[in-house]
Amino acid sequence: MKNVTKSTLLGALEKVQPGLSNREVVEQSAHVAFNDGMVVTYNDEISVTHSCPELKGITGAVVAEKLYAFLKKIRKEEIELEVSGNELLLRSGRSRAGFTLSEEINMPLDELDMSGKWGPIPEWLMNALSFCKFSCSNDRNIPLFQNVHVGVDESGKGFAESCDNYRFTRVQGGDMPFKPFLIPLSALRELEKYEMNEMEVTDTWIHFRSEGGTIFSCRVHEEEYPDISELINTRGDSLKLPKTLDGVLERAAVFAEGGIDVLEDRVELKLKKNRMVVRSEGPGGWFEEEVNLRHKKEPVSCAVKPQTLRDIVGKIQTCEFTDRLIRFEGENWVHLVVLLQE
Numbered sequence: 001m002k003n004v005t006k007s008t009l010l011g012a013l014e015k016v017q018p019g020l021s022n023r024e025v026v027e028q029s030a031h032v033a034f035n036d037g038m039v040v041t042y043n044d045e046i047s048v049t050h051s052c053p054e055l056k057g058i059t060g061a062v063v064a065e066k067l068y069a070f071l072k073k074i075r076k077e078e079i080e081l082e083v084s085g086n087e088l089l090l091r092s093g094r095s096r097a098g099f100t101l102s103e104e105i106n107m108p109l110d111e112l113d114m115s116g117k118w119g120p121i122p123e124w125l126m127n128a129l130s131f132c133k134f135s136c137s138n139d140r141n142i143p144l145f146q147n148v149h150v151g152v153d154e155s156g157k158g159f160a161e162s163c164d165n166y167r168f169t170r171v172q173g174g175d176m177p178f179k180p181f182l183i184p185l186s187a188l189r190e191l192e193k194y195e196m197n198e199m200e201v202t203d204t205w206i207h208f209r210s211e212g213g214t215i216f217s218c219r220v221h222e223e224e225y226p227d228i229s230e231l232i233n234t235r236g237d238s239l240k241l242p243k244t245l246d247g248v249l250e251r252a253a254v255f256a257e258g259g260i261d262v263l264e265d266r267v268e269l270k271l272k273k274n275r276m277v278v279r280s281e282g283p284g285g286w287f288e289e290e291v292n293l294r295h296k297k298e299p300v301s302c303a304v305k306p307q308t309l310r311d312i313v314g315k316i317q318t319c320e321f322t323d324r325l326i327r328f329e330g331e332n333w334v335h336l337v338v339l340l341q342e
Contacts, residue, residue, distance in 0.1 A: 001080055001081070001082045002054065002055065002057065002080070003054075003060060003078065003079070003080055003081075003265050003322075004054045004055065004079050004081060005054075005077050005078065005079065006074065006076065006077050006078075006079055006092070006187075007077065008052065008054055009052075009071060010068070010071050010072070010149065010171070012013060012034060012039045012050050012052045012055075013039070013064060013067065013068050013071070014330055015039070015048060015050040015214055016040065016041040016048040016049070016050050017041070017048075017064075018041075018046050018187075018190035018193075018216070019040070019041030019043050019044035019046045019048040019050055020032070020041050020043060020046045020064050020117060021044075022065075023043075025043055025044050026042065026044045026105045026107070026108065027104050027107070027108075027251055028042070028044065028102065028107050029041075029042065029043040029044065029107075030063055030064060030065065031061040031062060031063055031064060031102065031107075032061065032062060032064040032067065033060070033061040033105045033107060033283060034055050034058040034059060034062075035059055035105060036054055036056055036057070036059065037052060037053045037054075037056035037057075038051060038052065039051075039052050040105075040107065040109065041064065041107075042107040042108070042109060044219070044264060045157070045184070045186070045188075045189065046216070046217065046218050046219075047109070047112055047188065047217040047218075047255065048109075048214065048215065048216050049214070049215040049217075050215075051098055051212065051213030051214070056081060058088070059083075059100040059103065059105070059238070059306060060083065060088065060098040060102055060103045060104075060105065061101070061102045061104075061105050061106075061107070061325070062100065062101055062102070063099070063100070066099060067088075067099055070090070070097055070099075073091045074093070074095055074104060075092075075093070076092040076093040076095075078092065078093075078219040079091070079092050079199065081128075084102050086100060086102075086103065087100060087101055088101045089097065090311055090318070091107075093122050095158055097215040099192070103162060105243050105326035107180075107191060108193050108251070111204075112205055112207070112217055113202040113203065113204050113205050114200070114205075114207060115200060115202055116200075118178055118199070118200050118224060118258065118280050119198065119199065119200065120197065120198060120199075121177070121179075121196060121197060121198060121199045121208070122158060122173060122174060122175055122176060122177070123174070124158070124171075124173035124174050125150070125158070125160070125173060126192075126196075126291075127171075128150075128159070128160035128171035128228070129148050129188055130188075131159055131160070131169065131171050131333060132160045132161060132162040132169050132170075132171060133148065133162070133185060133188060133189070134162075134167075134169070134254065134305060135146060135162040135163060135164055135167045135168060135169040135335070136162045136163075136164060136185040137163075137165065138164075139164070142165065142315060143198045143221070144163075144208070144221065144225065145162070145163050145164050145165065145174050146172065146185050146186070146224075147162075147182040147183060147184050147185065147221055147271050148160055148161070148182070148185065149161050149162065149177075149180070149181075149225040150163045150176070150181050150182075150183065151180040151225070151232045152180060152310060154175050156175075156176075156295060157172065157173060157175070157176065157223065157320050158161050158173040158175065158176025159171060159173050159229055160162065160173065160188050160224075161228070162228075163207045163271075165267040165338075166194065166302075166337070166338040167304075167333075167335070167336065167337050167338065168231060168232075168335070168336040169333065169334070169335045169336075170333065170334050171230075171333045172332045172333065173332075173339075174273070176270050176320070178200075178201040180198070181201050181206055181220050182220055182221040182222075182223070182225060183206060183215075183220065184218060184219075184221065187218035190216070191208060191216055191218070192209060194208070194214060194230075194242070195211075196209060196210050196214075196216065196252055196266050196302055197209070197210060197211055197212055199298055201207055201220075203222075203232060204219060204220060204222075205217050205219055205220060205249075206218055206220055209314060231325070232336075233282040234322060234324070234325065234333050234336075235322075236320040236321045236322035237297065237320060237321060237322075237326060238319075238320055239271075239293070239294075239295060239315065239319050239320065239321055239326075240293070240294070240317060240318050240320060241293065241313060241317045241318070242276070242291045242292065242293050243274070243317070243318060245278075245309075245313055246310055246314070247293060248278045248289050248291055249267065249278065249306045249309055249310050249313075251289065252267040252278050252280040252282075252287050252289070252306055252308040253265060253267070253280065253286060254280070254287065254308065255280040255284065255285050255286055256280040256281075256282055256306055265306060265307070266280070266281075266303045266305060266306075267279065267280040267303070267304060267305075267306045267309075268301055268303050268304075269295075269299075269301060269302055269303075269304060269309075269342060270299065271293075271295050271299060271300050271301065271321075272295070272299050273295065273296060273299075274292060274293065274294060274295060274296070275290050275291065275292055275293065275295070276290065276291050276293050276295070276334065277289075278289050278290075278291065280306070287307070288326055297321075298323075299311065300321070300323075301327060302337050304337055312328050312335060315330050316328060316329070321342060324338065325338050
């Protein structure tokens with residue numbers, strides 16, 4: 001019999017949730033496994049292990065959704081757990097429940113390829129990964145661009161970069177004691193929910209570890225990322241964006257698909273002689289507004305995400321443009337947007 005609190009068990013299940021999948025992509029991918037004080041999930045792309053000493057002595061796997069849903073419904077904080085045959089029995093006050101327990105853990109955890117060569121996460125890395133997210137592609141037809149690439153330049157310094165075929169972002173970092181890797185955007189969004197302080201990179205997986213013993217592992221893609229350094233060094237004519245652009249983009253976002261926080265939202269910028277036209281369109285209607293600026297080149301247009309451009313304009317208002325792209329540059333980052341000629 002094990003005594004554990006509801007909050008402890010719920011907290012453990014929430015920690016390992018990113019490793020679950022309702023699609024049985026691998027055996028027990030919808031299960032949570034208890035293994036000698038560790039709580040584990042594995043879905044072939046992400047695996048999460050969380051230390052929970054209160055559960056030491058319980059071994060087996062149960063369907064995570066049922067256990068989590070039941071725990072959310074009970075009121076008592078005190079819980080008793082025990083294994084009886086092929087069931088995990090749970091008692092809380094007058095409530096009792098039995099969950100089918102697979103005594104054998106069939107998750108292929110040996111494939112996680114942990115080398116034990118842990119090292120501190122470079123100070124610059126997590127912020128750089130987060131900054132690069134918005135340039136990742138959501139198009140499954142180009143899976144390579146659904147990743148953020150972390151590389152090392154000729155000087156030995158690390159950098160992070162992303163691309164979706166019409167936007168490119170690179171953030172220059174510092175020391176990089178790990179070999180280059182690709183981290184999927186889907187895994188990165190989950191990773192950001194944790195506070196990690198160590199990592200290791202193997203041939204097939206990246207592992208991150210917290211001080212509390214939580215390990216977040218994600219499978220890496222083995223394709224070679226294209227070298228887009230030539231684009232980074234492209235320079236053009238300077239253009240100062242109007243200060244009013246932020247408010248215009250905020251209004252445009254209302255009509256851009258689902259709203260300002262939707263990753264797929266787009267607004268169109270048309271640069272004409274001494275003015276910019278901002279236009280957005282969605283199922284609920286359309287929006288258009290002109291702003292004045294000094295521009296005497298040939299008309300060009302590009303599609304951008306409103307929140308992304310607002311974030312960039314909040315950092316820097318001067319950009320450069322060529323006949324192919326608009327270039328934004330900050331202290332340690334470059335962001336490029338490919339232009340669409342009218």
